Amino acid sequence: GAGVSQSPSNKVTEKGKDVELRCDPISGHTALYWYRQRLGQGLEFLIYFQGNSAPDKSGLPSDRFSAERTGESVSTLTIQRTQQEDSAVYLCASSFAGQPQHFGDGTRLSIL
């Protein structure tokens, strides 16, 4: 596609529910990143995928967070047993071989 696509754009759910966020990267981009952005804050790195290499999960805040990516295509970020502090915008970015990252518009997650 023309850019990084994320879905849903908005998600409201109750505390304790699981949520799944999706990211479609730019075709041909080997690297994919997930970030979390709390209101009025900068971006917190969550996880990074590069081709078939083991992902860098060093930014995941707890074992309730997990992510998968199939090859160089779609990625899903899953948050289990959501808590109110998980409320944030979750941004996905993709890039090719160390080039600047291209971002999607994010998923705005609200936990009631």
Add this chain to the structure above:
Amino acid sequence: SQQGEEDPQALSIQEGENATMNCSYKTSINNLQWYRQNSGRGLVHLILIRSNEREKHSGRLRVTLDTSKKSSSLLITASRAADTASYFCATGRGGATNKLIFGTGTLLAVQP
């Protein structure tokens, strides 16, 4: 934790004036990038400067990097109302990963 700290946190200027934003960081870097984020949108890459460069220009943007002081500045000349956005610096260590660490951002408001 955030590597970069932007200064000021918020800046309000009149159309036609110049806007200067600063970024400080803590560890050694391979490159430093500036991104822009319009409200409710993802980040857009503006400019990348490598650690062996001191200054770079792109259109109305001028970026400087002082590795001895671990700081960078972004100058936007002849600002326009459409430049209203948040601006983030991000530091990278290079390589195929080039995982970025983002600062906390400067919110720029350009009054028409």
